Amino acid sequence: MVLINWKYVIKDINYKYQMCQTYKENSIAYAYSLGQLLLEIQSLFSPTEWQSWLQNNCHFSENCAETYLQIAKSWPSFRRQLDTYRKVDLSITEEKSQMQFVNSESRNNLLEELETEVNKDIPSFNHTENLTTFSKKSEESENSTIINLYIPGKVVPKARPRVTGNGTYLPSHYRTWRNQAEVEIYRQVSELNLEASLPIQKAAISISFCGKHRTNSDLDNLAGACLDALTLNGAGVLQDDRLSCIPKLTIEYIPHIKKTGVWIEIEILSGG
Numbered sequence: 001m002v003l004i005n006w007k008y009v010i011k012d013i014n015y016k017y018q019m020c021q022t023y024k025e026n027s028i029a030y031a032y033s034l035g036q037l038l039l040e041i042q043s044l045f046s047p048t049e050w051q052s053w054l055q056n057n058c059h060f061s062e063n064c065a066e067t068y069l070q071i072a073k074s075w076p077s078f079r080r081q082l083d084t085y086r087k088v089d090l091s092i093t094e095e096k097s098q099m100q101f102v103n104s105e106s107r108n109n110l111l112e113e114l115e116t117e118v119n120k121d122i123p124s125f126n127h128t129e130n131l132t133t134f135s136k137k138s139e140e141s142e143n144s145t146i147i148n149l150y151i152p153g154k155v156v157p158k159a160r161p162r163v164t165g166n167g168t169y170l171p172s173h174y175r176t177w178r179n180q181a182e183v184e185i186y187r188q189v190s191e192l193n194l195e196a197s198l199p200i201q202k203a204a205i206s207i208s209f210c211g212k213h214r215t216n217s218d219l220d221n222l223a224g225a226c227l228d229a230l231t232l233n234g235a236g237v238l239q240d241d242r243l244s245c246i247p248k249l250t251i252e253y254i255p256h257i258k259k260t261g262v263w264i265e266i267e268i269l270s271g272g
Helices: 006-022 024-042 047-057 062-073 104-120 172-190 219-230
Strands: 146-152 162-164 167-169 203-210 248-254 261-268
Touching (some): 024 062, 172 219
16 A cells, blocks of 8 residues: 655645745746646545545635646646655755746846857867757757746755655755746746647757856756756656657756856657
């Protein structure tokens, strides 16, 4: 029998509801994440049990819960969030958000700034095959669908689960960053009106870390955190982070950008 850490489930539900009320401009992302979780929990109960469970554990009404459920059902992909609370004892999400959200205009300005700074540093080579990061896109690439996402703030490197006598859990600072990054991704994807269905099955990924990140961090752990936030165990944009899904991955660090964050470009490839 699989047990669920209901204490953390309930705390996370009410935390996300609080964020919906606090961050009005970004409430749709929190509402979607909350709705997904409620959908899974609802399936575990009969209608009468569901009403009783909501009344006893949640800081909102059944009508309010129904609104969150409808938001989740309208999303193009489904993330199984309840799996997070099965078998493992995750640390509690920190109450205070450390990440500042960005709107579409700010994100576009950041992209222009990033492109300007990168173009300044493009070296002049006699052999064009050396230009791997900044090479001109092919005609096929120019006609493909490209998704640009920006996550503000310092990226917390991917952490390994910690095993203790009380269970297995992820460090709280990493768990907190993941939650905030996934909400930011939810929000930005919801603004794009994508024609492509999610999750994406095959894509080329370019990750640019800009500004003041921890330079003693392993680059693969920083990239791993971003990829985990994108996959089905995260925001549900990518199917997974295996080679079959991501045959091409480009990573770079640009320290002289004024604003700290990470820019992620997702190019949907044929068959994705």
